[in-house]
Amino acid sequence: MDTGSLLPAAHHQNRPAHTVKNVEASLEAFISNPHISVHHAANLFELNKSTVNRTLQDHKFYQYKLQTCQKLFDEDRACRRQFAEDEIILIESDRDHLQNLFFSDEAHFHIYGGVNRQNYWYWNEENPSCYAEEPLYSPCVTVWAAIGEHGIIGPFFFEGNVNSGNYLQLLQNEFWPALHGLVHIDHARFMQDGTPPDWGRAVCEWLSENFGDRWMGRDLPSMPWPARSPDLTPIDFFFWGYVKSKVYTTPIRDLDELRERIVTAIKGITVKTRYKAILGYRQRLHRCLELDGEHVEITYAP
Incomplete structure (x- = not known):
């Protein structure tokens, strides 16, 4: 009726x-x-x-959290479309490509920078006007890691600011030996997003010498990683967000405890979760093409 x-x-x-x-x-x-x-x-x-x-x-209404993302320009969308198309072809024609690809990036963790504010809600008859004070300056650590189907390399912590010099030392002294223990080095692939430390001349020369044309980075002729595309790489769309969700469950006393929590959170990532994150990369490439290069919006549930 x-x-x-x-x-x-x-x-x-x-x-x-x-x-x-x-x-x-x-x-x-x-x-x-x-x-x-x-x-x-x-x-x-x-x-x-x-x-x-x-x-x-x-009526199938669901609650969604607003997310921020970097603004894309027309040339960005074109680069993202081309990259997604090329990567899909490469993945489908070469089974070694995605299996041996490691995605890398660094992240900043502040002591007071990420407490879960869901714990700050109050139930009361009146607004209690309560506030949680945070200092203007919050001590932090910078941490680098790489994730691939075969495992996670890191975390490695930087002392002070990241520059092309200490980044190159990390690649040579920490990343490269660890990579040898996970994959056949002649098949290994590597991705970095092209931040200033990543793009130092000595860094690029070392990567080209050791990976040949099997690495992704900014403005490369063979595998150019598109600018403003953290939504496409598992290290950004999954890894760091997942780690921070584990690290900031309760307040942190000092930098030593912060480092310990980061290490513990990364060790807790299961093989199944890691595989799903890498699979998400392939799914997001297809989604990027469907959206004509626009930001990808896929909910990832570990």
Whole structure:
């Protein structure tokens, strides 16, 4: 029977007419303003929060977290399309490519920079006006790692700022020996995103000498990594976010504890989770083509 209502008939049988009307109005409010909260809608339309939640669930409304991303320019989209197309062809024609590809990047971890703010909610009759103080300057560490199907290399911590000199030392003294223990070195592939330390002349010469044309980086003729594309690499779209979600569960005392938590979090990444992250790279390449080079939006669930 057509009731002329947005709600399924089963959901407004035996309900007072004003309740049905208010439920419909609450749904229309979410359609017109996706940022409205359940609590606000319940108060506005004199409904229980459970009623509003159930209405949203019945109509397949889901809660999403707004994410920030780097602005893409027209030339970026063209480069991303071309890269995705070339990579897909390479992956499908050479099974060694993705199997032996290691994605690398560094990240900054602040002592006070990432406590899970879900733990900061308060239930009270009135706004308690409570604040969690954080210092203006938060001590931090810079950490580098690489992830591939065969394993994780790192983490390695930098003392002070990262530059092409200490980055090259890391590649030579830490990364290269570890890589030998995971894959046949003649088949190994390497990716870096092209930040200034990555692009030092000595760094590029060393990579070309040891990897030949089997490494990705900024403006390379053979495998140019597209600018502003952290959404395509597992080290960024999965790895560092996953590690930070484990590191910042509770407040951190000092840098030593911060380093320990980073090491523990990385050791806790399972083989299955790592495989899913690498598989996500291939999926995102296809998605990038579908979106004509735009930012990729795929939810990754480890």
